[in-house]
Amino acid sequence: MPEQAVRRPRNPHRAESWQPTALRGVRVRAVEPLSPELVRVTLEGDELGEFTTANSAGATASAAAGDTGLVPAVRSPSFDDVVVFCLPDPDTGEVTLPVPAPGGGLGHPPGGAALVREYTVRSLRDGALCVDLVRHASGAGVHWLEAVRPGDELTIVGPRVSRALPAVDRMLAVGDATALPALARLIKERPPTLALDVLAAVPDSPALPRTVLPAVSPADANRVRVRVVAAAPGSADELIDALTAAALPTGFAWVAGESGMVTAVRRHLLARGQEADRVQFTGYWRLGGPL
Numbered sequence: 646m647p648e649q650a651v652r653r654p655r656n657p658h659r660a661e662s663w664q665p666t667a668l669r670g671v672r673v674r675a676v677e678p679l680s681p682e683l684v685r686v687t688l689e690g691d692e693l694g695e696f697t698t699a700n701s702a703g704a705t706a707s708a709a710a711g712d713t714g715l716v717p718a719v720r721s722p723s724f725d726d727v728v729v730f731c732l733p734d735p736d737t738g739e740v741t742l743p744v745p746a747p748g749g750g751l752g753h754p755p756g757g758a759a760l761v762r763e764y765t766v767r768s769l770r771d772g773a774l775c776v777d778l779v780r781h782a783s784g785a786g787v788h789w790l791e792a793v794r795p796g797d798e799l800t801i802v803g804p805r806v807s808r809a810l811p812a813v814d815r816m817l818a819v820g821d822a823t824a825l826p827a828l829a830r831l832i833k834e835r836p837p838t839l840a841l842d843v844l845a846a847v848p849d850s851p852a853l854p855r856t857v858l859p860a861v862s863p864a865d866a867n868r869v870r871v872r873v874v875a876a877a878p879g880s881a882d883e884l885i886d887a888l889t890a891a892a893l894p895t896g897f898a899w900v901a902g903e904s905g906m907v908t909a910v911r912r913h914l915l916a917r918g919q920e921a922d923r924v925q926f927t928g929y930w931r932l933g934g935p936l
Contacts, residue, residue, distance in 0.1 A: 656925045658897060659808035666745040666805050667698060667716040668731070673797045674773060680852055681780070682822060684790060685767065688774045688799065694718045719803035721769040724830035725901070725927075726804035728776060732760045735788040742800055749805045762786045762936075763929075766804060767826040774801075777826045777857075784936025811923075813896025815840045819884060819910055821876070821902030822847045823929045825857055831899075832871065833859045840868045842891055846876035846884050846902070879932035881909035893917040897925070904928030 655661070671690035678684050695718045721728075729751065733740045743759035746752040753759050762785065767775040781787050793799075810816075816839055820828050828843050835841050847853050850873045861869045876883035884906065898919055900910050911926045930936055 655806075655808065656811075657922055658811035658813070659925065662722070662807050662809075663749060664720060664803065664805055664807070665716055666749050666751065666802060668742060668745075669693065669696075669716075669719065669801050669803060671774070671799050671801055673793055673795050673799060675795055676793055679777065679857055680849075680854055682848065683777055683779060683825065683853075683857065685775055685777050686790070686793065688776070688801065689772055693769075693772060693774060693803075719769065719774070721766040721774075721804050721807070723804075723807040723809065724834055725827040725899070726766045726807050727763040728766050728774065728804060729802035730762050730764060730786070730789070731800040731802075732762060732785050732789045734760060735785050740800065743802075751802065760785055761802075765824070765826040767829065774803075779822045781930070781936045786936055810836070810839070811897040814838065815842075815892075815896040817842045817844070817891060817893075817895045817898040817914075819844045819888070819898070819900045819902075821845070821878065821906060821929075823903075824901040827901060829858050832861070832869065835869070841870070842895070843869070843871045844884060844887055844891075845871075845873045846880070846906075847873060848875065848877060850875040879903040879906055881906040881913075884910055885913045888913060888917075894919040894923070897923050899925050901927040901929055904931045904934075 669692035671688040671693060673686060674689040675687040676684060695715065697715055731740055731742055741754065741757040741759045743751040743761055744754050751761065764776045764778060767777045778790050818828055818831055825845060828845055832843060853873060858871055861871060872887060874883045874887050893914065894917065898914050900907050907926045907928050911924055914924055915921060
């Protein structure tokens with residue numbers, strides 16, 4: 646599927662690369678609880694690789710969008726890439742697939758409403774895509790997560806836009822439990838020249854397995870700092886308290902998680918002298934909103 650040649654970047658300091666919007670049929674390889682609130686789901690299937698849309702799980706939707714071509718293998722070069730899950734209706738169990746829309750987006754099919762959720766890619770290697778999901782109190786995503794078993798089928802849309810790391814020497818990354826996959830990838834995949842300060846908030850920090858966030862090697866101890874604080878979902882107070890020890894402004898700040906928390910942290914960073922275009926903030930979810 647051809648993509649538009651020109652798009653305005655979401656942040657001027659992060660170069661963007663785009664991939665086709667394509668529905669891919671996959672299977673659940675494994676469901677692994679990592680902690681009381683975090684579950685890793687591993688997906689596999691031929692359509693993670695190169696395939697022809699005419700023979701794909703989304704063939705009908707692709708044909709409706711006027712596309713029957715060759716789709717490249719899914720890629721995830723950036724730490725905060727997201728994948729779209731096409732979920733079943735919690736009441737009926739029926740799955741309504743979205744249709745590719747102009748500009749790389751997704752739309753509802755005529756007469757229907759697709760139920761989709763975005764999740765951060767934890768890893769993509771050896772023919773498997775891993776996603777770490779948070780057990781929220783309710784919502785369509787949690788309903789699917791509680792019922793999913795190895796062997797179940799799922800339709801996804803791979804990362805459509807990837808954003809390169811900014812060309813800076815120092816970076817601050819802040820997030821809640823939903824941002825842990827991105828924070829983990831950033832720690833693991835950061836270039837050696839990047840000094841990184843990571844701050845995560847989870848409801849029960851002692852219960853968070855040490856394997857969720859990669860350990861920092863002794864050689865990197867002076868360049869990478871990882872801190873985890875205990876905070877209720879949506880709370881920003883604990884993060885802001887912890888940020889008083891951060892050296893600000895920094896080259897670039899990345900903030901993601903509950904929308905209200907993200908807004909409060911961004912406001913604090915700006916008050917501390919961080920330039921607005923050097924803060925990327927993303928609300929992954931909203932307290933009290935649909936999940």
